[in-house]
Amino acid sequence: MLALTLLAGLAVGQVAPFTVTGDAIEAPLDGLLGDPVRGEAVVRNRENANCLICHSIPGTAERFMGEIGPPLAGVGSRLSPGQIRLRVVDPTLWNPQAVMPAYHRTEGLVRVDPRYRGHPVLTAQEVEDVVAYLSALEAPR
């Protein structure tokens, strides 16, 4: 147990290895299981990933959601979990011009604030939580 905790501690701030297949990363990062409830908290958090600065989610609980990216309602029926995973990890792997930031990448970035250097925005676990939440987000009826 202690060894596991230590390993988890070491993994914080690092990027998990992954394989791109087409426009998807099929395998969960580090084989982790995502939790949709935690994923919703990550998506709604205004301080870190701040998804809602650009996207909207269904429901009326949130105010001032952005309109730079597509609404996330129904994304689970438009994209597979693997496709969502790639877009969260690094959308430029699929579209080099993508405006959306890479949330699980540390290399090839320019002038990164020293406080964030070497750290991805989201950990592998957080990415999996977001994938689990978004995959279950169906279109509003």
Added chain:
Amino acid sequence: MTRGWRKLLPLLALLLGAADVRPTQDYLSPEIRAAQEDPSRHPGWLWVEEGEALWGRGEPSCAACHGNIAGMAGVAARYPLVATDGALLDLEGRIERCRTQHQGESAFGRESEPLLALAAAIALQSRGMPVAVATDGPAAAFLEEGRHFYETRQGQLNLSCGQCHDNNAGRRLRGDVISNGLGTGYPAYRLEWNTMGSLHRRLRACSLGVRAEQFPLGSREYLTLELFLASRANGLPVEAPGLRR
């Protein structure tokens, strides 16, 4: 295609691109835009009044050399510019030079109240006048530096200035409408700051927003970027002192 025509292509692209850049006032909410025009509802006027008072102080005073501050009409519209010694100066940098070289005083310091006040009062004299920064001659190399900074994806969030301020202008980023990112309203009273602030302070907030390295006020990075932003605004009205969310 003739060679002459080919030479015109970059110019044509520039003209087409410039057509997309709109004054920041066009992106403001009707309430903020109205208040920006109304001294009785624009807190920035407190700085303007202080700046006009400072204009008459010092030995010699600003007025002793420059006359009435109304004579500064059009000056702010030409900044930033390259001084005779080759340095790229913004309006604040020019004021500081006057302080130290002609008035024998110590510099006010970036973001200090008197410097913001004088800059606001001087910039107000150019309000509504078209931005007219030089982009050729000694300014050309600085301009390219600024353009490069503007176009480079940077920070942990890997965004270039243009990805927001060109490709997504007019859309909402959370509750804010993205403008074309012009500096024409600065120094500006920003409600988020609850005070007057410089363009470079605003640029530091942009850098922070994309989790990029923040550069010092008056740094070469922000001065050259300011010049590039001003070149995008050439022909558009000076709005300073602006009112911003």
